[in-house]
Every structure is written in C-alpha cells, then in structure tokens.
Amino acid sequence: MNLKELYQEIILEHGKNPRNLRKTENFNKDAKGNNPLCGDNVHVYLKLNNQRKVEDISFEGSGCAISMASASIMTDLIKGKSDNEAKEIIDDFLGMIKENPELKSTILEEDDKTKLMCLSGVKQYPMRVKCATLSWHTLISAMEDDGKQVSTED
Amino acid sequence: MNIDNIKKEFPIFDEKIQNNDLVYLDSANSSQKPKVVIDRINEFYTKEFSNVGRSIHYLAVAATNLYENTRSSVQKYINAKDKNEIVFTKGATEALNLVANTLGQKYLNEGDEILLTELEHHSNYVPWHYLRKSKNIKINFAEINEDGEIPIENIEKKITPKTKVIAINHLSNVTGAILPIKEITEIAHAKDIIVVVDGCQGAPHLKLDVQDLDCDFYAISCHKMYGPTGLGILYGKKKWLEELPPYQGGGGMIKEVKKDRITYGDLPNKYEAGTMATAQVIAFDKSIKFLESIGIENIIKHEKELIEYGQEILKKNNSVKLIGNPKNKGGVISFTIEGVHPHDIATILDEDGVAIRAGHHCCQILHDKLEIPASARASVGVYNTKSDFDQLNESINKCKKIFDLK
Ligand SMILES: Cc1ncc(COP(=O)(O)O)c(C=O)c1O
Numbered sequence: 001m002n003l004k005e006l007y008q009e010i011i012l013e014h015g016k017n018p019r020n021l022r023k024t025e026n027f028n029k030d031a032k033g034n035n036p037l038c039g040d041n042v043h044v045y046l047k048l049n050n051q052r053k054v055e056d057i058s059f060e061g062s063g064c065a066i067s068m069a070s071a072s073i074m075t076d077l078i079k080g081k082s083d084n085e086a087k088e089i090i091d092d093f094l095g096m097i098k099e100n101p102e103l104k105s106t107i108l109e110e111d112d113k114t115k116l117m118c119l120s121g122v123k124q125y126p127m128r129v130k131c132a133t134l135s136w137h138t139l140i141s142a143m144e145d146d147g148k149q150v151s152t153e154d
Numbered sequence: 155m156n157i158d159n160i161k162k163e164f165p166i167f168d169e170k171i172q173n174n175d176l177v178y179l180d181s182a183n184s185s186q187k188p189k190v191v192i193d194r195i196n197e198f199y200t201k202e203f204s205n206v207g208r209s210i211h212y213l214a215v216a217a218t219n220l221y222e223n224t225r226s227s228v229q230k231y232i233n234a235k236d237k238n239e240i241v242f243t244k245g246a247t248e249a250l251n252l253v254a255n256t257l258g259q260k261y262l263n264e265g266d267e268i269l270l271t272e273l274e275h276h277s278n279y280v281p282w283h284y285l286r287k288s289k290n291i292k293i294n295f296a297e298i299n300e301d302g303e304i305p306i307e308n309i310e311k312k313i314t315p316k317t318k319v320i321a322i323n324h325l326s327n328v329t330g331a332i333l334p335i336k337e338i339t340e341i342a343h344a345k346d347i348i349v350v351v352d353g354c355q356g357a358p359h360l361k362l363d364v365q366d367l368d369c370d371f372y373a374i375s376c377h378k379m380y381g382p383t384g385l386g387i388l389y390g391k392k393k394w395l396e397e398l399p400p401y402q403g404g405g406g407m408i409k410e411v412k413k414d415r416i417t418y419g420d421l422p423n424k425y426e427a428g429t430m431a432t433a434q435v436i437a438f439d440k441s442i443k444f445l446e447s448i449g450i451e452n453i454i455k456h457e458k459e460l461i462e463y464g465q466e467i468l469k470k471n472n473s474v475k476l477i478g479n480p481k482n483k484g485g486v487i488s489f490t491i492e493g494v495h496p497h498d499i500a501t502i503l504d505e506d507g508v509a510i511r512a513g514h515h516c517c518q519i520l521h522d523k524l525e526i527p528a529s530a531r532a533s534v535g536v537y538n539t540k541s542d543f544d545q546l547n548e549s550i551n552k553c554k555k556i557f558d559l560k
Contacts (some may be wrong), residue, residue, distance in 0.1 A: 003505050007556050016493075037513060040497075040527060062527050064495035065557075086251075125501060 006121035006128070007065065010073075013022060015065030020058040020075035027056070029145040033138030035130055040067055042135050044075075044142045052083045057139075064131050071135035073115050077108065083143060090136055096120060097133055157456050160448065161537040163188040174507025177542045182355060182486050182533030183511050184377045188444050191381060194437040198290045206432050207406060207423075222507040224439040225422070231442050232372070233363040234389055238421035241395070241493060242430055243387040246354045246375035248275040249388035250321075252425065253350050254281035256398040257319060257395075261348075264290040267316040267348050269347075271304045272523050273326040276374075276516040278352040282321060292316070298523065302329030302478020306337055313341070319348045328517050328531065330461070330486035332360070339368045341424030341473025348394075351397075354378055358535070359457060359484045361450045364389050380535075381441035382434035388425070396423050402427040453536055457485040462535050464543040471547060473559050477529055485534040488515075491550065494557045496530040502553040510548055 017127075019086040027045035034041040042061035049055045057075045062068075076084050087106050093116055103113050122132045164186045167176055178186060198220075204213035205225055208222045217549075222237075229237045243249045268282050272295050284292040287430050294317075296308045309320065320342050325332050335356075339349045349368075356362065364372050371394070376385040400407055400418050404427035409417040418424050445453070464487050468474050477488040491499060496512035511531045514521045518545040521527065532546055554560075 003502060003556065006501065012557065064497040066498070128497070128501060131497065 002121070002124065006125060006148070007089040007122065008118045010115060010118045011065060011069040011121075011123040014069035018068045018072035019061075020072065020079070021060065021068075022058045023060055023077075024058045025054045027058075029142045029151065031138050031142035031145065033134050033141070035063075035134055037130070040064065040131070040134065042067070042071055044071075044135060044138045044139050046139075046142050048083060048143075054078055054081055054083065054086055058105070059135060059138075060133070062113065064128075066128055067134055070119055070132045073119070074135050077112050077116070078139070086139075086143065090140060093119075093136060094133060097129060101103075157448065157452055157536070161539070163190070163444070164537050165189050167537065171507050171509075177506070177508040179534065179542060179546060180509045180511050180550075181358075181535035181538075182515075182531065184383070185358065185535045186537065187293065187382070188380055188441075190440040190444060191437050193503050194440045195382065195433050198433050198436050203381050203433075205429055207393055209223040217432065217436070220436045220439070221430075224435050224442075227439050227442045228329055228387055231362065232357070232374075232389060232448070233365050235365060236392050239389055239392050239395065241390065241422050241425040242435055243386040243425075244384055244431065245377070245386035246352065246373040247386070249371075249373035249386045250350070250352060251281040251488050252278050252388055252401040253373070253390070254285060254321075254399055255342050257348070258285045258289055258291075258397050261398070262289055262291055262318055265292070265316060266318045267292045267294055267314055269296060269309070269312050269320045269512070271309070271322050272298045272520050273302075273304060273329065273331065273333075273517070274321070274519065275323065275327060275352060275354070275365065276518070278321055278323065278350075279519065282319075295519065296322075298331075298399045298478075298520070301331075301480050302326070303331035303359070303482070306334055306341070309338055310341060317345070317347050319350060321350040322352065324351050324353045325359060325484040325486075326478075326480075326517075326520075327355050327486060327533075328488050328515050328520055328529065329480055330483040330488075331478060331480035332356075332482040332484055335367045335369060343368065348449050355486070358445075360454065370394055374436050376434070376441065378443055379438075380444055381438040382431070384431045385413040385434040385438060392421070395425065400424050400427070404428045406430075448536060450541060456536065457534050457538075460538055460540065460543070461485055461487060463530065463540045464534075464546070467543055467547050468550075471550060473554060474550060475513065477524065486531060487533070488529045488531040490526060491553065491557075491559070493559055494553060496528045498557070499529070499530045499550070499553055502556060503546070503549045506545065506549040506552070508549045510546070 024045040029046040032043045040063035044059045059071045113152040119132050122128045205219040206218040225240045228240045240272040293313045296312045342349045348370045351369045353372045357374045358379040372389040374387040377383040407427040500512035
C-alpha cells in the first residue's frame with residue numbers, strides 16, 4: 001500500500017483549505033449525505049439557472065481529508081457546467097473510482113483530470129472509497145432533488 | 155501463567171500483517187482468540203459434532219453435555235446463583251434486544267420512563283427506542299461530567315417516579331469510565347427500578363460478581379472475551395426470566411404445541427429458540443478457562459499499567475487530545491489529533507500494522523455531546539505490552555508529519 005499516493009499534496013491542501021465550503025445563497029437544489037460508519041456528513045447546495053447551468057455549487061459538512069478534498073475538488077469542477085455535463089463528470093469519476101483506470105470524459109481539462117486522479121489512491125483502501133464518493137453521490141441526489149438522504153451504507 | 159508469555163498463546167501474533175508485526179489495539183471492538191479456543195472449534199467439528207438437546211444418540215448427548223457445561227462455567231465465572239440464569243444469545247446486542255423487547259411486552263406501560271446514559275452504545279439505546287415508538291415510552295439520558303464519567307448524582311437527578319428501568323454501561327467503550335453499578339442498583343432497587351447492565355466491556359476486563367452487583371440483567375459479548383463470534387450471554391435474575399414472555403419462537407423453546415395452544419419450555423430453553431451457536435458455546439468454555447488460568451486480578455493489574463503508560467505518553471504528545479479523564483478507568487483510550495480526522499489517523503497507523511478503531515464507536519450520542527464527529531480509539535487486551543503504545547506513539551508522529559503538524 002502506498003500512503004504517499006493516498007495523501008498527495010493536492011489532497012492534503014484541499015483537505016485543509018476546502019473550496020466552496022459554505023452555503024449557496026438562493027440555492028434551488030440540495031441534498032444531505034452521511035456515512036453511518038463514521039458519522040461523516042455532507043450537505044450539497046446547487047443553484048441551477050434557467051439554461052440548466054450550475055451557477056453555483058457549495059457544500060457544508062465535516063469529514064476526513066479524503067472526503068473534504070473530494071467535495072472541494074468536485075465543487076470546483078462542477079461549477080459552470082451544464083447539468084448534463086455535470087452528470088457525465090460524476091459518472092466518469094465514480095466509474096474511475098470503481099474500476100476504470102482512467103477518466104474518459106472529454107469535458108474536463110487535463111489539469112482537472114489530474115486533480116481528480118489524485119483521488120484514485122483510495123482504490124487501494126476499500127474502507128476509504130466511501131470517503132471519496134460520498135459528496136458525489138450526494139450531488140447526484142441534489143440534482144435529482146428527490147428529498148432523499150444519501151447513505152453510503154446501502 | 156506468566157503475563158509476559160500470554161501473547162504466545164495467540165497464533166495471530168505469529169502472522170505478518172501487510173509485512174508488519176501486528177500491534178493490536180482494537181480489543182474493545184473484538185479480542186483476538188487464543189489457540190485453545192480456535193482448536194476447540196476445530197476439534198468439536200472434526201470429532202464430536204452433533205446438534206444439542208434433540209436426539210438421543212451418543213454424539214447428541216455428549217454435545218449437549220458440553221454445551222451445558224459451558225453454561226455452568228459461565229455461571230461460576232460471573233457468580234450467578236442459578237445455572238438457568240444464563241441464556242446464550244447471538245451477541246450482547248441480541249441479549250439487550252431480548253430484555254427491552256420482553257420488558258416492553260409485559261412490564262412497561264405507556265408513559266413509563268427508561269433511564270440511559272450519554273455513554274451508551276447504540277445496542278443499549280436502539281432496542282429501547284423501539285419502545286418509544288411502539289409503547290410511547292420516554293427515554294432520559296443521565297449526563298456525563300467533564301471527565302467523561304457518570305457520577306451517581308447524575309443518575310439520581312434523572313430518576314423520576316415514572317422511571318421503570320435503568321439501562322447502563324458497565325465500562326464505557328469510549329472514555330473507559332467504569333460505572334458504580336452496585337451503588338446505582340441500590341438506589342434503583344429502593345425505588346423498584348430494574349437495572350440492566352451492558353457488560354460488553356466489563357466482562358472481559360473487570361471482576362464479575364452479578365450477585366454482588368445485584369443488577370437484574372447483565373449482557374455479555376463473548377467475542378470480546380477471547381471467545382468466538384456469534385455468541386453472547388444474557389444473565390437475568392431467575393424471577394425475571396420466569397416472569398417475562400419468550401422473545402423468539404421456534405423449536406427447542408416449547409413444552410407442548412397444539413393447534414389451539416402452545417406452552418413454553420422451562421429456563422433456559424424458553425429463551426434459546428432454534429439451533430444455537432453450538433460450536434461457539436462449547437469453545438467458549440476454553441475462553442473462560444483461559445481467563446481463569448491468568449486470573450482476573452492479574453489481568454486488571456496488567457491492563458491498568460498499560461493504560462497508565464499509554465495515557466502518559468499520549469499526554470506528552472502535543473496535538474493529541476485525550477477524551478475523558480475518568481478516575482476509575484478501564485482499558486480504553488480515545489483521542490483526537492487537532493487537524494487530522496480519525497479516519498486518516500487509522501489509515502496511516504494501519505500502514506505500520508497498528509490496528510485501532512476510528513469513528514463514533516457506535517456512540518453517536520456521546521460524540522454529539524463532545525461536539526466531535528468521530529474519535530480514534532486504542533483499546534487493550536491481555537496480550538498487549540507497553541511497546542505497543544510506543545509503536546502507537548511513533549505512528550502518530552508519522553501521521554503528524556504527513557499532515558505537517560508540530
Ligand atoms: C459497550 C458495548 N455494548 C454493546 C456492544 C455490542 O456487542 P455484540 O457485538 O456482542 O452484539 C459492544 C460491542 O461492539 C459494546 O462495546
């Protein structure tokens with residue numbers, strides 16, 4: 001196993017200074033997620049405009065370095081994307097964490113892909129995969145906004 | 155048996171765990187198993203297996219005797235008055251569900267109150283919560299003090315004329331606080347309140363005498379007592395076990411079954427429906443013999459020294475913050491590191507073979523009270539040594555380095 005791969009500089013930096021850790025004013029979609037195993041929780045807020053573009057996205061919550069970094073990087077990348085683009089990025093990320101060696105989406109810049117790939121270190125730590133995916137699953141449910149709470153224990 | 159040689163009794167310490175020697179500091183979660191217990195399971199399945207209590211062939215009779223033999227050993231170990239006060243369950247969780255459920259069926263009424271503490275494990279809260287829903291029962295919580303203990307006044311303060319049951323931890327699996335069960339029972343019984351003790355952490359680490367404690371129920375988790383998983387014990391005073399209704403229905407727990415009526419079996423069968431964890435029960439006898447061969451006084455002394463040593467070195471490590479400071483404390487040290495989430499601590503420690511637990515340890519009420527989402531916990535067993543805490547401290551320092559802490 002390789003701790004250096006898990007705790008890369010970018011992760012530690014985002015973990016310490018998470019971007020978009022706040023609550024979007026006038027959000028129109030949101031969802032809460034939690035990981036009952038550790039008690040970590042996240043609340044994702046979205047503001048989708050009339051063109052179905054993510055005008056703002058933010059999150060509140062507490063968690064480990066991996067989950068905070070993941071939420072931070074996620075919100076950074078999703079901001080400004082259309083809802084369809086966002087869905088493609090989410091699928092791509094979750095696919096990569098689950099099984100794919102690389103990200104496939106053509107929407108993301110190389111730079112952004114590098115950032116996301118920093119989270120791939122969790123693949124070697126099955127107990128930590130949920131830390132990296134919680135905010136993403138919560139984002140899906142915010143976009144669907146079905147009022148359901150996400151739990152990574154399902 | 156020499157306490158220094160005890161580690162040798164546990165085969166797992168001969169293994170390399172991800173190329174490391176195992177530093178096992180997670181015994182509050184579940185203890186490792188001595189060879190005698192592992193071998194007994196193998197031997198029973200290999201040479202003696204049969205189901206118990208049903209057939210009359212040789213193996214069935216022999217297995218039944220072995221099974222009942224463990225019941226007698228448990229009775230002696232915890233000093234119960236009667237062998238039939240020992241009920242086998244699938245774990246302490248089931249034991250506590252059994253008590254809450256059957257008291258709910260027969261003894262508790264709408265508006266009655268149950269007193270828990272903020273230190274309770276989810277298994278001593280959720281089963282009572284069901285009664286809140288189904289019977290409109292109210293649950294109160296005795297509060298912890300700043301040292302993470304429950305002073306007896308905090309219990310007394312929350313007793314009302316409607317309190318019918320006090321259900322409490324013997325030894326907190328987070329702060330390590332040991333609760334004064336005997337004193338609590340005295341106060342409770344003077345007011346006709348039933349006392350249920352979650353003894354999961356008490357049974358492996360404290361001297362047990364249920365008659366002296368005088369509690370009405372005591373739940374034990376065998377897998378934390380150097381025994382097999384899938385097994386727990388409920389001690390209950392005979393008068394309660396006789397009076398309360400059965401918990402689960404099925405084979406083995408009945409006397410007579412007719413189309414229009416059923417009569418239930420006598421104790422302890424009444425509470426042991428279906429095929430039980432036979433091999434585990436039989437092997438658990440070896441766990442008790444193992445504990446007896448060391449002597450609980452020696453275990454208590456050894457674990458106390460370990461915890462004092464562990465606390466001392468962790469207190470010196472700045473950025474480590476210990477949770478609670480109970481005067482009367484058992485083998486658990488929970489802590490946080492400012493700026494590092496417990497899950498990150500656990501992952502980094504794991505890389506060095508140091509196994510701890512991170513999370514809320516099934517005590518969310520307590521963590522909410524402490525205003526932390528989670529904590530890291532090092533807990534000991536008979537096989538631990540001071541060097542385990544030296545390694546823990548070293549790995550914590552590595553963790554601090556990764557997170558750039560002083
Ligand atoms: C204090 C306490 N109560 C209850 C339990 C549950 O015990 P079991 O695993 O036997 O169901 C545990 C163990 O996790 C515990 O530490």
